Amino acid sequence: PSDVANYDYKLKYPLEDERYHELGEEARVWWVCHDEATAFDNDMVEELSDSLDILLVFAGLFSAVLSTFVAQTSQSLSQDYTQLSASYLSELTILVRANMNRTAISNIPLTSTTFSPALTDLWVNGLWFTSLTIALSVALFAVLAKQWLRQYTSIITGGTRERALIRQFHFDGLKKWHVHSLIGMLPILLHLGLILFLVGLVISRQPSFHFSMFSAPTGQPLQTCSTMSISCLADCV
16 A cells, blocks of 8 residues: 555645646645656666676776786886896906906907887787776776766755756756766776786787787887777767
């Protein structure tokens, strides 16, 4: 009986409105509109919030794991000064021995100070940095969306007619800014980041991987990956 009363508004609001006051401030139609809108909003917000909670957990774990990989692989983009010091010591030892043996030092190879990261390292770091950027962006958008939903379901003061109009204004804002579409795009972005991470993982496990298709300057992979990530985020926004 209680469930029937919740949906049978003639039983829930038995008092009829006065004639010519059917759209007054406290008319029955606004109470009915408020009840229907509240039920609809609660279901919608609960569904979206559950999806955002799952995305936040996955994005947080994925970012933590990916940060560990990036912290290790990013070292390959700069020169290893420990190895350089060892090379200088080895060269110094050879020079001392050559001097003791009165050997010409002109034939002794000098340690090269130039450094150029391997193309594989550039691609792996480019893919993983792009993946990390996507994961953090998804987490940021998810937090903003949850704040928006919390504001959407905040308590509205005033008469029933005023509350109905304010609620409709909030709902129109959700449609205007395509909040549903943006939230729906977040899993796709997270999947894209995961794919980029897996591609980089395969490349890092295959040191002999050849990039004959990408005969570009060494800085091009990082620039290409960064451009792809910015383009994806711009399309979503």
